[in-house]
Amino acid sequence: MVIRTDSPVAAAASPTPRDTLCPILSLANNMGASQSEHEFKDLAERTGFSLDQIKNLHQRFKWLTNHQETLRQEDFEKVSHLSLNPIKGQIVKAFFDKRNFGKHEVGLVEEIGFEEFLMVMSHFKLPNKKLTDEDTEDVRTEKLRFLFNMHDTDNDGTITLEEYRHLVEKLLSTCETLEQDTSLAIADAAMLEVARITVGHMEPHEVYEGITFEQFQQILKGVQIETKMNVRFLQMDTTTMRCGK
Amino acid sequence: MSALLRPAGGPHRSLVRRWSLLVAVLILSVMASYVSASVVRTGQGNGTTTRTDSKTNGTSHHTKKAFPVLSINYDYVRMPFEISLWILLASLMKLGFHLVPRLSGVVPESCLLIVVGLLVGGLIKLMGENPPVLDSKLFFLCLLPPIILDAGYFLPIRPFTENTGTILMFAVVGTLWNAFFVGLILYGVCQATGGELREVGLLACLIFGSIVSAVDPVAVLAVFEDIQINELLHIIVFGESLLNDAVTVVLYHLFEEFANAGTVTLVDACLGVACFLVVSLGGILVGAIYGVLGAFTSRFTSHTRVIEPLFVFLYSYMAYLSAEVFHLSGIMSLISCGVVMRPYVEANVSHKSYTTIKYFLKMWSSVSETLIFIFLGVSTVAGPHSWNWTFIIVTIFLCLLSRVLGVVGLTLVINRFRIVKLTGKDQFIVAYGGLRGAIAFSLVFLLPEDHFPMKNMFLTAIITVVFFTVFVQGMTIRPLVELLAVKRKKDTKSSINEEIHIQFLDHLLTGIEDVCGHYGHHHWKDKLSRFNKSYVKRWLIAGERSMEPQLISFYHKLELRQALTLLEGGGAAVNVSMQNIQPRRPSPERLIPHMPKGREEEIRKILRTNLQNTRQRLRSYSRHTLFEDPLEEEEEDYSEVQMRKKRVEMHRRMSHYLTVPAKPQTPPARRVRFESDNQVFGSTPTSTPSSRFQVSLVPSIQVSRAPIARMEQMSQESVSLVDESSQQQDSEGKGASGSDGSLGAELSVIRGEMDNLRLPRCFSDPGPNKIEEEDEDEEEHFMS
Secondary structure, eight states: OOOOOOOOOHHHSSSSSSSSOOOOOGGGOOSSHHHHHHHHHHHHHHHHOOOHHHHHHHHHHHHHHTSSEEGGGOOOOOOOOGGTTTTTHHHHHHHBGGGGGGGSSBBOOSOHHHHHHHHHHHGHHHHHHOOOOHHHHHHHHHHHHHHHHHHHHSSSSEEEEHHHHHHHHHHTTTOOOOHHHHHHHHHHHHHHHHHHHHTOOOOOOOOOEEEEEHHHHHHHHTHHHHSOOGGGSOOSHHHHHHTTT | HHHHHHOOOOOOHHHHHHHHHHHHHHHHHHHHHHHHHHHHHHHHHOHHHHHOOOSOOOOOOTTTTTOSSSSOOOHHHHHHHHHHHHHHHHHHHHHHHHSSHHHHHHHHHHHHHHHHHHHHHHHHTTTOOOOOOOOHHHHHHHHHHHHHHHHHHHHHHHHHHTTTTHHHHHIIHHHHHHHHHHHHHHHHHHHHHHHGGGGGGGGHHHHHHHHHHHHOHHHHHHHHHHHHHHHHHHHHHHHHHHHHHHHHHHHHHHHHHHHOOOOOOOOHHOOOHHHHHHHHHHHHHHHHHHHHHHHHHTTTTGGGGGHHHHHHHHHHHHHHHHHHHTOOOHHHHHHHHHHHHHHHHHSSSHHHHHHHHHHHHHHHHHHHHHHHHHHHHHHHHHHHOOOHHHHHHOOOOOOHHHHHHHHHHHHHHTTOOOOOOOOOOHHHHHHHTOOOHHHHHHHHHHHHTTTOOOOHHHHHHHHHHHHHHIIIHHHHHHHHHHHTTBOOOOOOOHHHHHHHHHHHHHHHHHHHHHHOOOOOOOHHHHHHHHIIIIIIHHHHHHHGGGGHHHHHHHHHHHHHHHHHHHHHHHOOOOOOOOOOSSOOOOHHHHHSSOOHHHHHHHHHHHHHHHHOOOOOOOOOSSSSSOOOHHHHHHHOOHHHHHHHHHHHHHHHHTTTTTTTOOOOTOOTTTOOOOGGGOOOOOOTTTTTOOOOOOOSSSOOOOHHHHHHHHHHHOOHHHHHHHHHHHHHHHHHSSSSSOOHHHHHHHHHHHHHHHHSSHHHHHHHOOOOOOOHHHHHHHHHHHHO
């Protein structure tokens, strides 16, 4: 399988080219076969990805890092399409957020290895087997937690109004003509809605601190995150065989 | 009257002519009302609505050469008259069913309508007349398009695109399978049983199979709207019924052609496949072209709002007709036209036009649907029948069998690709929901008799199948859905939070796909929307709204709805205010703004005066424009007592800061009110005067005509202000202190004191607008 490169310009634009641009196409097949095979199996057990998926992702990881061991924020510049994404910053940050690595740590890291990369990706994994209702609930909670962490930038357990405003602002940032007031108003309206749904009656002197995770779950009750938040690429069946080309 | 006329025949000839014209009109109208009265009476009484023999001569005196005061010329109006009567009958029937709630709860409307049709047909037959048959031309050119356009225009895009693969699979492969399975086995059965059935040829069987296998959108809509099934199943069955039109059209024409030619070669079969692609893609293309044209036209209608809705209907109808000209799939053309046109048209037209479009579509489609079912019943009585037990029973059995096999088989394949698998229950509902309907009937009706001598038998069989599916399946599907506990449609009152997070998720998934280097679903969707935003919208949407992202327009819609729903809430319950979520805790004195009574009164006076002016300015009338004039519409008699009561209430509310009223018993109803200091009110598109109303924290209140009118709508109490404004003038004398100029002055006086007060809140307090409120209610009803 062959990984397609994004435009060479994007690759060259990487601010810290840590080594010469390697011939990407050649690395595909012989990735230190036996040794990495073992590692991959280990990873597969921990992340729940299949071997094929891990190989596939590893290739991508290598391409992103220019064959370094670790991935840095700048490496994401290579993905040219990402620069059009209004929430690019948040997406990139999610990869360096310790909370997403499943190790109960907090804070940001400078660079991540392949394992962390996989851990982040695993939040977008399709469940392999049929799930019971409880499993579904777990998957759902885990995915929601990932989303929640993306919004809760200071990790205080709540999405505050400031954070929410920031989120809406980012979502609307692709639109040039928009006044800032509008996005603020939308964020405020949304926040107000959350407060009303989750808390109900409030006395004037009470202050709504922000959206907690439980409330976050509550407001997204109607959205089937567990079926929506999936990237098909990671599902290793016939659809994926096409994807690299 | 003639006595009046005769003396007038004097010197002034022009006067006479005018008089005679008037009299003629009078006579005509009297006559028409007479005839209509009598016919309606018979129409309702014993069900005959047509052929009311009106050869009875006029009741006027028959003296020679006398001016015929009253004469009858029924033939002159007969066509439109009968049509109106049919529609009237249909509408009355529809009305009647909903007056008997228990009946409509058990039996689907479509069944009842067919029964009514049967009764009417029977009565007509008893009268010794020939009941009319559902004319195929009438059906395809007049009755079907409104239903399909309605379905296409309001097609839920998101679920549709998310399930396109499944829908296409069922629509194309499933229909093909059904057609050939039914056709071939039927042929086998016909050959095996012998007798007269032996004459039925293979091609005839195949064409019958292809007609009978197509799921009918009209029947599906009629039944599925009743049972409120979940979105996924609804869109699968409904989408299938829409998209299988192309397959049916191709198969139909193909077999018809072959029946003429006699021999079929492999080349013909290949051409058939090519034909399918041309028919479906061509239909979509034609529809899309007209859709773009329609959107482009609507860009320029801002000065003639009145005819705006017409463009939508005309372009869609043209799309349908143009597709039919080339034997392309008219249904697909209509749907793609509606889908393409809708987002741009909605951005361009005014809110009222939008409502008009919606109502017209709903009205037409429901009338068409009613007529179709009634006619189906009538034609059953009328049609030439030839009943063949074997053929009909085998047909029904094969229809059911092939449907079940097809659905189960295809689901096996589809489920491998789906994230949300179709469960056994889902498959059952999909299979069971495959209703057949009037399209199949009309198609059989169109068969040329000379090539298909068994046409009458086919007709009978099709009618039986339609009746079987509509009655047996249609009536039992609701209990079955309940029995199986299939997921129902959830209350889809979208909240702004869900919208935000869904959009966020979209972007997130696109981003992750990009990082993975996988160009999948989200990637292409993102590309498409980017293209749409950067090129298409610029061309098709007028003004700055072209740049508006989806979230904003969603927000505007929501805002509007919230303002309207406040009426029910009455503003009584106060739950959460902006104060509660403010990040920095406000200082205590700002927490509870206190407005002196006198000031409040003053502000209200200012408002009132300005309202007065607004009203006077709006008095002009034009036939070609609709004035946004809520004041006139709300001029109703409010008694003094009511007025007082409202005023007391208003006092209470005005001293209150931003509030979020909600009826505790209806939690899903989203009602939010926002802080007014960064608020942009929902803007109905450009021409409506009251589009934007911004109030900044420092109350530099821009009092212009528009905001005032808006405020008038906004505050519930101000309903009474309308009357108040005139009465107050007399009672208080000083109330009407003037024009815009003095208004500014007065405002500046109070400005200083209000710095700490959140005055604008009182103004922006969104309230009811009774008329639109009703609209919105209906809207939600329809949307759901």
